[in-house]
Amino acid sequence: MRFLRPSILLVLLALPWAGAVRGQAAGAASEAAPLVMGQTFTIASKALGETRRINVYLPAGYAESTTLQLPVLYMPDGGMQEDFLHVAGLVQVSVGNGTMRPFILVGIENTERRRDLTGPTTNEKDKKIAPRVGGSAAYRQFLREELMPAVKKRYRTTAETAIVGESLAGLFVVETLLLEPELFNTYLAFDPSLWWNNGQLAKEASKLPWFTAKSSQLKTVFLAISRDGDPDVVSQLAKLLNSKPGGRITAYSEAMPQESHATIYHPAALKAFRTVFKPAPSEGK
Numbered sequence: 001m002r003f004l005r006p007s008i009l010l011v012l013l014a015l016p017w018a019g020a021v022r023g024q025a026a027g028a029a030s031e032a033a034p035l036v037m038g039q040t041f042t043i044a045s046k047a048l049g050e051t052r053r054i055n056v057y058l059p060a061g062y063a064e065s066t067t068l069q070l071p072v073l074y075m076p077d078g079g080m081q082e083d084f085l086h087v088a089g090l091v092q093v094s095v096g097n098g099t100m101r102p103f104i105l106v107g108i109e110n111t112e113r114r115r116d117l118t119g120p121t122t123n124e125k126d127k128k129i130a131p132r133v134g135g136s137a138a139y140r141q142f143l144r145e146e147l148m149p150a151v152k153k154r155y156r157t158t159a160e161t162a163i164v165g166e167s168l169a170g171l172f173v174v175e176t177l178l179l180e181p182e183l184f185n186t187y188l189a190f191d192p193s194l195w196w197n198n199g200q201l202a203k204e205a206s207k208l209p210w211f212t213a214k215s216s217q218l219k220t221v222f223l224a225i226s227r228d229g230d231p232d233v234v235s236q237l238a239k240l241l242n243s244k245p246g247g248r249i250t251a252y253s254e255a256m257p258q259e260s261h262a263t264i265y266h267p268a269a270l271k272a273f274r275t276v277f278k279p280a281p282s283e284g285k
Contacts, residue, residue, distance in 0.1 A: 037088065038105075043150055047142040048116075048135075053109040054147065055080060056155070057088040059095045059102040070104050071160035072151055074143065074184075076117060076169040078107020083265060087164070090269050100273045103162070106151055108143075117168040119175055121197035136172055144183060162186035164272070166265040168193050174237070175201055177221060181210050185217060186276055190224045190268040191261050194233055202237050211244060220276050221251040224268035228261040252276070 038057040045052055055078055062068055073091070077083045084107035094100035110116070114130035116139040127133055151157065161184045165173045170192030177187045178201065194202045205211065221241055225234040238253035252275060259267055 037085075041154075043146060045142045045146050047138050047146060048111075050111060052111065052142070052147075053079070054150075055084045055107040055109065056151075057084075057091060057105040057107075058155075059091060059104070061102065062104070062156075067156070069156045069158045070102055071158050071162065071185075072106055072148075072155075073103040073162045073164060074106050074108070074147075075163070076108050076139075076165050076172060077110060077113070079109035082110060083107075083166070084109075086266055087269060090266070090273060094270070094273050094277075098279060100277045101279050103277065104151075104155055104157065106147070108147070114168065117165075117172040118196055119171075119201070123196075123198050126196060136175055139172070140176055140180060140183070144180075160185050162188065162277075164188040164190075164269065165192075166190040166268070167261065168196075171196055171201070174223075177219070178205055178208050178210055181215065181219060182217060186220045186222075188222045188269070188272045188276070190272075191226050191229045191264050192223070192234070194230070194237075199233070202233050205237060205240055211240075214246060215248040217248070219249045221249060222254070222272040222276050223252065224254040224256055224264060224272065226259040226261050226264040227257045231255045231257075 038055060040053060040055050042051050042053050044050075059070070062070060075083065075087060078087075084105075087107070088105055091100065091103060091105050095102045112130065112132060112135075115132040115135040117136060118126070118133045119136045120134045121127060148161070163173050163176065163184045163186070165171075165188070167190075170189035171194060173187050173189040174192050174194065176183055221238070223234045223238055225231045235253045235255075238251040241249045241251035252272075254268065254271060256264055256268060256271075
């Protein structure tokens, strides 16, 4: 299949492979060499007071071109031992089979996940889930002022951006949409932890400045919920988003009762990518 071309996804870092094979005796194996599916770099963050590792997947066609510009999909939980590999695989397969437009995927590896992805809370049980919580504003500052400019400098990008996350990362996605909607064009949140701070984020969404403020950008939101979540809260939030004055938001709500909190990310991401990143008819030909 054309989307599994190893020259695009996997690069062998060793002596020229073909020459090495020719020099081997029949049945002999070469020494193992690393397989590389993307790029990685670190960024020293003043906003967070620490160095963060960033993992990047570049879709087929980017490396072969000197002019191709692509939109960027950002993902918390983006470490190699977190969700980066399977989401990069979804992007690779979906772009290859024509069900998704190509995106540069930027994964942010965690250091203190529960600190970075949660906002303030008055709930004492919330405060006990980690030594530090409520750092989402600093994390958002890191994205806005440090990471996103660094990505624009390193890669050929368009102005279009998106963010995807599950669980606490989904909470951060929704919080960012409601508090700083201009930061991204598309927001994808799966099983978002909207119970945080006694559910105040969703309860007070219509009272926040974003709801009546005029937006210069069209926004797309995809919310998915497993059998372990609260489908009514997610459905009501989607309805509220779609009712925003000015009609500048399109929100999708997907109930996935066949999935649990532990299994929802991959199938929800596949559904979301096919729904909101679907190529235009001319692009799919």
